[in-house]
Amino acid sequence: xxxxxxxxxxxxxxxxxxxxxxxxxFKSMRYTVxxxxxxxRPVMCLxxxxxxxxxxxxxxxxxxxxxxxxxxxxxxxxxxxxxxxxFRRGKPSNHKVFGEAVATLAGDALLTYAPQTILKNSKxxxxxxxxxxxxxxxxxxxxxxVIAGQVVDIECEGKKSFHxxxxxxxxxxxxxxxxxxxxxxxxxxIARTDRENFERADDYAQSFGLAFQIADDILDVTSNFEExxxxxxxxxxxxxxxxxSVYGIDNAKCKLLSLLEKCDNMNKDYNSEILDEILRGIGxxxxx
Amino acid sequence: xxxxxxxxxxxxxxxxxxxxxxxxxFKSMRYTVxxxxxxxRPVMCLxxxxxxxxxxxxxxxxxxxxxxxxxxxxxxxxxxxxxxxxFRRGKPSNHKVFGEAVATLAGDALLTYAPQTILKNSKxxxxxxxxxxxxxxxxxxxxxxVIAGQVVDIECEGKKSFHxxxxxxxxxxxxxxxxxxxxxxxxxxIARTDRENFERADDYAQSFGLAFQIADDILDVTSNFEExxxxxxxxxxxxxxxxxSVYGIDNAKCKLLSLLEKCDNMNKDYNSEILDEILRGIGxxxxx
Numbered sequence: 284x285x286x287x288x289x290x291x292x293x294x295x296x297x298x299x300x301x302x303x304x305x306x307x308x309f310k311s312m313r314y315t316v317x318x319x320x321x322x323x324r325p326v327m328c329l330x331x332x333x334x335x336x337x338x339x340x341x342x343x344x345x346x347x348x349x350x351x352x353x354x355x356x357x358x359x360x361x362x363x364x365x366x367x368x369x370f371r372r373g374k375p376s377n378h379k380v381f382g383e384a385v386a387t388l389a390g391d392a393l394l395t396y397a398p399q400t401i402l403k404n405s406k407x408x409x410x411x412x413x414x415x416x417x418x419x420x421x422x423x424x425x426x427x428x429v430i431a432g433q434v435v436d437i438e439c440e441g442k443k444s445f446h447x448x449x450x451x452x453x454x455x456x457x458x459x460x461x462x463x464x465x466x467x468x469x470x471x472x473i474a475r476t477d478r479e480n481f482e483r484a485d486d487y488a489q490s491f492g493l494a495f496q497i498a499d500d501i502l503d504v505t506s507n508f509e510e511x512x513x514x515x516x517x518x519x520x521x522x523x524x525x526x527x528s529v530y531g532i533d534n535a536k537c538k539l540l541s542l543l544e545k546c547d548n549m550n551k552d553y554n555s556e557i558l559d560e561i562l563r564g565i566g567x568x569x570x571x
Numbered sequence: 572x573x574x575x576x577x578x579x580x581x582x583x584x585x586x587x588x589x590x591x592x593x594x595x596x597f598k599s600m601r602y603t604v605x606x607x608x609x610x611x612r613p614v615m616c617l618x619x620x621x622x623x624x625x626x627x628x629x630x631x632x633x634x635x636x637x638x639x640x641x642x643x644x645x646x647x648x649x650x651x652x653x654x655x656x657x658f659r660r661g662k663p664s665n666h667k668v669f670g671e672a673v674a675t676l677a678g679d680a681l682l683t684y685a686p687q688t689i690l691k692n693s694k695x696x697x698x699x700x701x702x703x704x705x706x707x708x709x710x711x712x713x714x715x716x717v718i719a720g721q722v723v724d725i726e727c728e729g730k731k732s733f734h735x736x737x738x739x740x741x742x743x744x745x746x747x748x749x750x751x752x753x754x755x756x757x758x759x760x761i762a763r764t765d766r767e768n769f770e771r772a773d774d775y776a777q778s779f780g781l782a783f784q785i786a787d788d789i790l791d792v793t794s795n796f797e798e799x800x801x802x803x804x805x806x807x808x809x810x811x812x813x814x815x816s817v818y819g820i821d822n823a824k825c826k827l828l829s830l831l832e833k834c835d836n837m838n839k840d841y842n843s844e845i846l847d848e849i850l851r852g853i854g855x856x857x858x859x
Binding site for chain 2: 303304305307308309312355359362364365382383384385387388390391392394395396398399402403410411413414417418420421422424425426427430431433434435437438
């Protein structure tokens with residue numbers, strides 16, 4: 284089931300982001316967007332649209348746009364002036380292939396290309412809904428969302444006095460959680476669900492996002508390059524603020540377990556094989 | 572007259588871009604956006620809205636958003652991996668004050684903050700018009716607009732075989748022209764003008780944009796730091812593709828004169844003191 288979604292998303296990413304002139308710019312944009320990945324955010328967008336009674340065809344442009352936005356954050360996060368990562372999903376980072384200037388510009392380009400993909404391909408979505416989705420896109424993808432999280436993450440790096448629970452929560456909420464919220468809220472909006480179901484979906488998104496990030500923090504300690512496709516153990520070396528650094532690995536696993544259980548309980552109503560598969564996947568990766 | 576517009580724009584930029592948490596991110600965004608400047612793009616947006624029968628109050632959020640977008644291009648253009656400029660408008664560049672990481676993220680943030688400013692503050696604009704303005708914003712501000720121009724500009728730097736008239740035209744059209752087109756087209760859309768007047772305004776924008784860039788190319792050769800507030804003579808040193816490098820300074824001045832005359836002629840219908848003041852200002856700066 285999950286693989287069908289991934290195939291659908293990959294086909295549509297290819298369709299929505301074709302090569303144009305200047306070649307190098309579009310090659311760079313495509314390089315990271317089309318890297319093989321789990322496509323969790325667009326899958327969540329499609330699945331919540333379906334769960335809440337919508338048509339997944341209508342959600343495809345938005346789902347793909349959110350994956351483009353995610354790719355943008357990866358390209359810029361990997362830059363030497365940020366996390367300085369040479370690998371991403373087992374391949375050289377964007378700037379290692381295209382150079383820093385083009386990688387920076389490709390990230391910039393995705394930030395406008397993504398919402399335009401929504402705008403140009405959503406014929407069945409009413410203008411008011413479209414504007415609400417774009418508003419969310421700008422909030423969760425911007426200065427009050429994922430970027431706010433990234434800035435605080437950078438500021439906390441290597442500064443023990445900044446390693447507070449409040450900063451940790453802020454980073455997790457925004458840096459990781461906000462793109463899942465964007466994905467799930469957009470799916471719910473496209474399905475035209477009611478207020479109550481919308482709020483529940485948003486609640487699921489926040490719990491899932493936190494679970495995902497805690498799992499990532501645990502894996503940075505316990506996994507290796509072959510499994511993850513990126514440089515690991517970097518959190519400890521660069522003295523990053525993580526769930527593990529604040530609460531220790533046992534508490535991290537305990538918190539993760541309780542979040543996965545919460546999501547699992549909510550899924551009893553949704554009755555979604557996809558959500559179930561994703562939750563089990565996370566539990567399995569960190570050996571819960 | 573021009574000064575009234577600049578005052579109005581500065582007040583609204585301040586209003587639309589207030590400091591929030593994380594402080595450093597918003598300080599960095601505000602630093603470049605609020606730098607004293609001529610505000611040509613937002614002025615053009617307001618003035619074309621007025622000329623074509625619209626209410627400039629309705630155009631203020633869009634005008635300010637275009638200035639934010641312009642600031643974004645300046646922040647990223649100045650980065651070490653791009654043009655590596657330490658000064659902008661007579662002040663240290665954004666990354667010299669806030670560091671490369673925050674400057675990169677502040678630029679990213681403006682790319683979503685700007686269209687959200689339009690979306691959140693345009694109560695009097697119909698959703699369809701709003702979507703058309705956002706579509707233009709994504710085109711002219713993105714991979715098919717200003718970023719395409721910047722990529723080709725970088726690729727041509729130092730490579731004589733790339734210094735063709737076609738590449739020069741592409742760079743000028745997109746890197747400089749597209750933000751003026753965005754500004755003027757948006758003003759015209761908000762005024763709800765008819766097709767014919769919209770096309771004429773867009774034509775004016777393209778001629779004006781080219782004139783502005785040729786003037787800039789001439790000034791890089793003939794002006795100095797005190798007059799321009801940025802490092803000059805860099806085009807020749809880094810072997811940039813400019814109108815002057817391809818056609819020589821006399822032909823550049825000749826072309827500039829004919830473009831300014833064309834704009835001046837179109838302005839006979841518009842009868843705009845502001846446009847007149849801007850055109851004369853450009854002519855005066857390059858001593859035409």
